[in-house]
Amino acid sequence: MATDEDFRGFFAQHYERLCRLGFLLTADPAQAEDLAQDALVRTWRRWRLVGKPDNPETYARKVLVNRHRSLLRRALVEARYRYRDHPNQEGSSDEHHEDAIVLWAATRRLPPRQQAVLVLRYYEDLSEAEIARVLGIPAGTVKTLARRGLARLRRSLDTTPQGDTVSSKERP
Amino acid sequence: MTLEEQLQDAYEQAAERAPVSPGAYDRFLRRRAHHGRVVAATAGLALVAVLGAAVLVARQLPQEQEPAPPATAAEPTPRPHQWVYWKELRVEYGSRKPFTIELWDRVDGKKYARPTSNRRTGGVPKVRKERVDFPSMVSARWPRCPPGKREQLARIRPAVGLGHWFPNPAAVPTDPDGLLAAIYQLVEDPDCAPIPVGDTVQDRAFMLIDGMLQTVQPAEVHAALYQALAKIPGVTVVQGATDAAGRHGVAFTRAAAIEGPGSSDWLRLEIILDNNPRYLGARHVVTRDHHIPNVGGPGGTWNRKGQVLVSRAQLALAIVDAPCQRPGETTTCAAYVETTLVAGVSSRTRP
Numbered sequence: 025m026a027t028d029e030d031f032r033g034f035f036a037q038h039y040e041r042l043c044r045l046g047f048l049l050t051a052d053p054a055q056a057e058d059l060a061q062d063a064l065v066r067t068w069r070r071w072r073l074v075g076k077p078d079n080p081e082t083y084a085r086k087v088l089v090n091r092h093r094s095l096l097r098r099a100l101v102e103a104r105y106r107y108r109d110h111p112n113q114e115g116s117s118d119e120h121h122e123d124a125i126v127l128w129a130a131t132r133r134l135p136p137r138q139q140a141v142l143v144l145r146y147y148e149d150l151s152e153a154e155i156a157r158v159l160g161i162p163a164g165t166v167k168t169l170a171r172r173g174l175a176r177l178r179r180s181l182d183t184t185p186q187g188d189t190v191s192s193k194e195r196p
Numbered sequence: 197m198t199l200e201e202q203l204q205d206a207y208e209q210a211a212e213r214a215p216v217s218p219g220a221y222d223r224f225l226r227r228r229a230h231h232g233r234v235v236a237a238t239a240g241l242a243l244v245a246v247l248g249a250a251v252l253v254a255r256q257l258p259q260e261q262e263p264a265p266p267a268t269a270a271e272p273t274p275r276p277h278q279w280v281y282w283k284e285l286r287v288e289y290g291s292r293k294p295f296t297i298e299l300w301d302r303v304d305g306k307k308y309a310r311p312t313s314n315r316r317t318g319g320v321p322k323v324r325k326e327r328v329d330f331p332s333m334v335s336a337r338w339p340r341c342p343p344g345k346r347e348q349l350a351r352i353r354p355a356v357g358l359g360h361w362f363p364n365p366a367a368v369p370t371d372p373d374g375l376l377a378a379i380y381q382l383v384e385d386p387d388c389a390p391i392p393v394g395d396t397v398q399d400r401a402f403m404l405i406d407g408m409l410q411t412v413q414p415a416e417v418h419a420a421l422y423q424a425l426a427k428i429p430g431v432t433v434v435q436g437a438t439d440a441a442g443r444h445g446v447a448f449t450r451a452a453a454i455e456g457p458g459s460s461d462w463l464r465l466e467i468i469l470d471n472n473p474r475y476l477g478a479r480h481v482v483t484r485d486h487h488i489p490n491v492g493g494p495g496g497t498w499n500r501k502g503q504v505l506v507s508r509a510q511l512a513l514a515i516v517d518a519p520c521q522r523p524g525e526t527t528t529c530a531a532y533v534e535t536t537l538v539a540g541v542s543s544r545t546r547p
Contacts, residue, residue: 028488028497029455029505030288032221039220047214048207056214065228124206131203146200147207149312178199 063088138173218336301355309519372423439477441509462486477509
C-alpha cells in the first residue's frame with residue numbers, strides 16, 4: 025500500500041504540469057486549476073483504494089483530459105473557457121507571439137477529442153499508443169483524429185477574417 | 197515552419213501563461229476531504245514546503261560540487277553561462293526500483309534544464325524552452341515569509357558558491373565556527389529559511405549543510421562545511437555507512453524534521469562522506485516506530501524503526517559548457533526542457 029508521502033511527492037512533481045495541460049485545454053486559469061485538482065483527488069483515491077497506478081502520471085492526465093471532455097459536452101460551459109486576451113499586453117506587437125495565440129485559440133474551437141489529441145501530441149509529446157491509452161480509444165483513431173484536427177486547423181486559419189489570422193507567409 | 201511546429205510553439209507559449217497560485221496542496225487537502233480521510237492540513241502544508249524546498253534545491257539552487265574533490269581547487273572559476281551538471285541515484289521506500297535524476301543549472305542561476313524523451317523525434321534534437329515566474333514560485337513555497345523578507349528569497353542567485361544562499365557572500369567567514377554562525381543566522385527564521393523545514397535552528401542548519409555540500413564551492417568552503425557539520429549539537433559520527441550506490445563512508449547523523457514539523461522525533465538524516473572527504477549521499481532513516489493516522493489507508497501508516505525512507509547517492513557534479521551536456525561528451529541531450537526564471541510576467545519575451 026502506497027503511503028501518503030509517495031503521493032505528496034507525486035503532487036509536488038506533477039501539479040504545475042497538470043495545471044498547464046488544463047490551461048491549454050480551457051484557457052481559463054481557474055478552470056485549469058480545478059481540473060488539475062480534480063484529477064489529483066481522483067488519482068489519490070485510486071492510489072489509496074487500489075494501490076499506486078502503474079503510471080500515476082498517465083492516470084492523472086487521463087482523468088484530466090476525460091473530465092475536460094465531459095465538461096465540454098455541456099453546451100453552456102464553453103463560454104466560460106474563452107480566454108480573455110489582454111490587447112495591451114507586452115509582446116502583443118510581436119507578430120510571432122500573436123500568431124501563436126491565434127493558433128492556440130483555433131485549437132480550442134476543435135471538437136474535444138481532436139483538441140485533446142493535439143495537446144497530448146504536441147505539448148505533452150506523447151506517442152500515439154500513449155494517447156490511445158489516455159483517451160481510451162484505438163491507436164488508429166488517434167491517428168485519424170490528429171489528421172482531421174490539423175486539417176481543420178489549417179482550414180480555419182485560412183478562412184479566419186483578416187486581422188485575426190496567422191500570416192499566410194508562414195505557412196507552406 | 198510547418199503547422200505542427202507552429203502548434204508546438206503555440207502550446208509552449210500559451211502554457212507559460214498558466215498561472216499556478218500558492219497553496220495548491222492546501223486546497224487539494226480540503227477538496228480531498230470530501231472524498232475521504234484527510235491528513236491534518238498543517239502537516240500537509242509543512243510537507244509540501246519540504247518537497248517544494250527539495251524541488252527548488254534540486255532545480256536551481258544547490259547541486260554543485262565537482263565529482264572529485266581535488267578537482268575543486270584546481271578548477272578555474274566557472275563562467276556565468278556554463279552549467280552545473282548534477283546526477284543523483286535515489287532509492288525510495290516502496291518504489292520498485294532505484295531511479296536517477298539529472299539536472300543542469302546555469303552558473304548564473306537564471307536557467308535550468310532537464311532531459312526529456314526524444315522518442316517522438318527519433319533522436320532528432322528537440323529543445324523546449326519555457327519561462328517560470330520566480331517570485332510567484334517563491335511565494336508558493338514560502339507562504340508564511342512576510343513580503344519584504346520574501347524579496348530576498350526571490351532574488352535569482354548564482355548556482356555556485358556561497359552567493360547562492362548569502363546576500364553578501366564576501367562577508368561570510370570561511371572558518372568552521374564563523375561559517376556555522378552565519379548559517380545559524382540564515383536559518384533563524386523558520387518561515388524564511390532557505391530550507392523551510394526543521395524543528396530547530398540546529399536542525400535546519402544540519403539539513404541546509406547537506407544541500408550546500410552537494411554544490412560547487414571553493415575547497416576551503418567545503419572543508420569548513422565538513423567541520424561545521426560535526427560542531428552542530430546532536431550530530432554523531434558513525435563508521436561503516438553505505439550510500440545508495442553501495443559506496444562506503446562515514447555518516448554524520450542527527451535527528452532531522454525532513455517530513456515536516458515534529459518529524460525529528462522519529463526521523464534522522466545520515467549525511468555520508470568518504471575519507472577524502474567527499475559528499476557521497478544521504479539516507480532518511482526512521483528512528484522509532486511511528487504511526488500516522490488516516491494516511492495511506494484506513495488503518496493509517498506505520499513507519500517502522502530502521503526503515504530507510506530515502507537513500508540517495510550523488511553520482512556526478514561537474515561544470516559543462518551547454519545545457520543537457522554530460523561531462524566528457526561534446527554534444528547535448530537530444531531532447532530537453534530549458535527553463536528560464538523570470539521576475540514578473542511583464543519581462544516575458546520571445547526566446
